[in-house]
Amino acid sequence: MTSQTTQPHLAPVREERAIGDATTAWLYSDYAAEYQALRSEAAIFDHSGLGLLKISGEALPFLQTVLARDVEFLTPDRCLTSLLLADDGAAADIVCVYVFDEHVLLETAVGRGTQTRRALEAVAPEDVRIESLDDQLRVIGIEGPYAWGPVGKVFSTDLTALPYETVTELDWDGHRIIFARSGFTAEYGYKVMVPHQAAAQVWAALAAHAAPVGQQVLETAMLEVRQPVLHLESRGQDVLEAGLGWLVDPSKPEFVGRDALMQAFAERPATSTIGFSAAVGTDVAAGAGVYAGDVLIGQVTCAVVSPGLGGTLGLARVGRDFAAAGLHLHATTEAGPVPVTTLSSPYVIPSSWSTPVL
Amino acid sequence: MSHHDIRNQAAARRALCGRVRAMIVERLDLPLDPDWITDDQPLFGRGLELDSVDTLEIMLGLEAEFDVALTDDDRAHFGSVAKLAQRIEAEQPTALLDFDAAEAAL
Numbered sequence: 001m002t003s004q005t006t007q008p009h010l011a012p013v014r015e016e017r018a019i020g021d022a023t024t025a026w027l028y029s030d031y032a033a034e035y036q037a038l039r040s041e042a043a044i045f046d047h048s049g050l051g052l053l054k055i056s057g058e059a060l061p062f063l064q065t066v067l068a069r070d071v072e073f074l075t076p077d078r079c080l081t082s083l084l085l086a087d088d089g090a091a092a093d094i095v096c097v098y099v100f101d102e103h104v105l106l107e108t109a110v111g112r113g114t115q116t117r118r119a120l121e122a123v124a125p126e127d128v129r130i131e132s133l134d135d136q137l138r139v140i141g142i143e144g145p146y147a148w149g150p151v152g153k154v155f156s157t158d159l160t161a162l163p164y165e166t167v168t169e170l171d172w173d174g175h176r177i178i179f180a181r182s183g184f185t186a187e188y189g190y191k192v193m194v195p196h197q198a199a200a201q202v203w204a205a206l207a208a209h210a211a212p213v214g215q216q217v218l219e220t221a222m223l224e225v226r227q228p229v230l231h232l233e234s235r236g237q238d239v240l241e242a243g244l245g246w247l248v249d250p251s252k253p254e255f256v257g258r259d260a261l262m263q264a265f266a267e268r269p270a271t272s273t274i275g276f277s278a279a280v281g282t283d284v285a286a287g288a289g290v291y292a293g294d295v296l297i298g299q300v301t302c303a304v305v306s307p308g309l310g311g312t313l314g315l316a317r318v319g320r321d322f323a324a325a326g327l328h329l330h331a332t333t334e335a336g337p338v339p340v341t342t343l344s345s346p347y348v349i350p351s352s353w354s355t356p357v358l
Numbered sequence: 359m360s361h362h363d364i365r366n367q368a369a370a371r372r373a374l375c376g377r378v379r380a381m382i383v384e385r386l387d388l389p390l391d392p393d394w395i396t397d398d399q400p401l402f403g404r405g406l407e408l409d410s411v412d413t414l415e416i417m418l419g420l421e422a423e424f425d426v427a428l429t430d431d432d433r434a435h436f437g438s439v440a441k442l443a444q445r446i447e448a449e450q451p452t453a454l455l456d457f458d459a460a461e462a463a464l
Contacts, residue, residue, distance in 0.1 A: 081404055164403055186403070226398050226438070246399035246406065251389050265394070275398065292368075293361030323397070324371035325440045326447075327364055344440030345398035353433050 007138070007196070010046045010203040011212045019231055020111020022049030024215040035307045037211035038143060038185060038221055039351055042150050044203065044210045045141035045218055047191065051113015052105060052133040053120070059104040062128045063097065066120065068248040068255045074099045079167050079180055083239065083247040084116065085257025089264055091234040091244055092119055096182065098167055105178075105193075107139065109230045110215070123256070137178075138199040142210060143189040145351035148358075150209035151190050154202070155179065159190070161357050173201065184218060186225035186350040188357065220304045223313060226275065226345035232302040233273070233315065240269045241317060271298065272323030275343040278303075278312040278331065282338045289332045290316045290340070297322045300331055308348035314340070372397075374443045374453055377423070382439070385419040386412055397440040416442075424450055 009016070009025050017026035025046050028034065037043045055063065064072045069082035076099050084093040093116045098105040108116045113134060120130050142150055148160035155172060162168070162181040169178055175198040183189015194202045219229050226243070228234075233242045239261055248261065278284050288300040298318030306313035316331075325344035330337040359367075379392040382401075386408070401408050408416075413436060420426045420442070426449045428435055435445040446453050 186400070226400065227404070243396045243398060245394055245396060250391070250394055265391075272396075273398075292364040293359065295361045321365055321372075322368045324368040324375070325397075325444060326371060327368055328359060329364070344444050345438045346400070346434075346441075349434045349437070 007048055010048075010140075010200060011207065013214065015214075015216075017215065018111075019049060019215070021051075021114040022111040024049045024110060025212075026216050027214040028212045031216060031305070032307055034211065034213040034217040035220065038187065038213050038217055039308060039348075040145065042142065042144035042147045042210035043213035043217075044150070044206045045143065045213055045215075046203070047110075047139035047141050048134075049110040049215070050139050051108035051111075051116060052137055052139065052193070053108065053113065053117055054103050054105060054131050054133050055120070055128060056103040056131075057128045058125070059128060060099065062124060063104060063106075065254055066123065066256050067095070067097070068252070068257070068261075070249050070252055071097050071099075076100055077167055079165050079182055081247065083244060084119070085239065085248075085255065085261060086119070087257055087260070089239060089257045089260030090236050091230060091239050091242070092116065094228060094230055094244075094247060098178070098180070105133070111231060136196060137193045138196055140192050140194065140199065140202060140206065141183060141189065142192075142206060143183045143185050143187045144210070145187055145355040147188045147190060147210065150206050153209050154205045155192075173198070177202070184227055185221040186227065186346060187221075187352040188355075220306055220313070221348075223275075223302070223304060223315065224306055224308055224346060224348035225350060226347070229302075238269075240264055241271045241273060243273045268320075270320060271317050272320045273301065273315050273317055274323045274325070275345060275347050276314050276316055276329070276331075276340040277306075277309050277343055277347070278314065278338055278340045280305075280311040282312050283333045283335060284312055284314055284331050284338060284340065285333070290318055291330050291332075291337070292322055292327070297329070306348065313343075313347055316340075316342075371443065371447070374446060375439050378439050378442050378446070381419045381423050382406075382416060385415045395439060397443070398438050401436055401438060420446070424453055426450055 013025045015027040067082040079098045086092045093112045094109045096107040152160045167180045178193040180191045284303045290298045301315040303314035327342040331340050375397045379395045383392045424446045
């Protein structure tokens with residue numbers, strides 16, 4: 001697949017990983033240290049794997065007919081996250097929409113920029129133009145219970161307490177940047193979209209006050225608070241089974257994939273997704289069988305080491321009768337069956353929930 | 359625990375979550391089928407996008423429907439429907455007994 005971006009990483013990486021059309025900074029230093037920085041201090045993320053699409057012309061009316069949530073009345077000081085479905089109801093992308101006076105900016109999930117641009121181009125009317133801004137803007141994230149500290153030091157203290165999903169623009173050292181109060185991990189989160197020529201400078205300024213954290217820890221943290229990691233969780237026409245319905249407005253009369261999704265809802269999906277924990281060191285992997293007693297009830301979707309839980313955190317797709325927290329099940333591993341316990345979300349409580357912005 | 363016992367335990371918890379979802383939809387007058395809300399979706403922020411006023415309504419609903427008193431300091435319990443249900447179960451264990459197994463099977 002054509003690489004969405006060939007930009008150099010903003011800091012030396014220990015490991016990189018391809019996701020979709022992007023090459024992500026997977027790990028910069030040490031997994032536990034990066035996790036500690038995110039959940040206890042402040043982290044910076046190089047989000048260059050997210051696609052950025054500029055939609056001009058009759059952009060908002062077009063997106064209103066396509067996206068699964070209502071964007072018709074979105075104002076330039078707000079952003080909104082929505083699912084983009086395919087005609088058959090499958091989850092094609094999770095996008096964040098930013099409205100500007102002359103255009104709309106669409107931020108895609110990691111590695112989905114190319115395919116989403118093609119999907120939109122296939123249905124766009126003649127009065128809508130779609131172009132990629134990946135070679136013009138770079139997204140940097142700042143998240144953590146003390147992420148407001150670097151934001152205040154580098155940009156402005158006025159920005160630290162912006163309401164969630166608020167967007168503004170500002171001038172920084174001669175560069176026009178877009179600033180959003182938005183994130184992925186349920187900690188205080190901010191994103192800045194900066195011109196490429198300023199990205200290294202912005203990164204260096206933030207890195208003086210926050211630690212670089214890679215995609216691996218980001219995905220762990222997202223799973224911990226049940227924020228969807230699309231490339232791990234969705235396997236096709238399973239929006240409801242994957243628990244992604246909350247990114248859809250079912251009362252919206254028109255969007256791509258609506259009929260298929262509503263049909264699936266009416267038929268009541270046979271499976272659901274539930275989070276589970278297992279003891280540290282257990283080798284539970286995607287595809288492992290999940291059992292209630294001696295009966296197979298589902299499969300593990302994904303599993304990560306969660307320092308916040310002190311063990312393994314996973315998601316499992318199980319028969320909907322078993323999609324409940326507090327159940328003692330077991331999963332198969334090469335070493336034999338291991339006990340797992342189903343959980344209620346958020347599986348880790350973000351430190352930000354008890355940390356005030358000063 | 360046997361498969362049958364686990365299934366019954368799950369059914370009771372799912373039914374309790376269903377009651378919590380129905381209470382939220384009714385109290386907040388949401389234009390939603392309660393079954394559209396998933397038990398683990400975030401209730402605030404990017405999820406159901408509830409706000410502090412909604413929190414107060416939910417607290418009143420919990421007290422009226424389940425005789426459980428929460429304060430807005432208990433933010434973790436408002437993380438999802440399943441988290442609220444776990445708090446209800448902890449304070450009112452008999453809430454799990456009050457369910458229709460046939461309805462829970464839907």
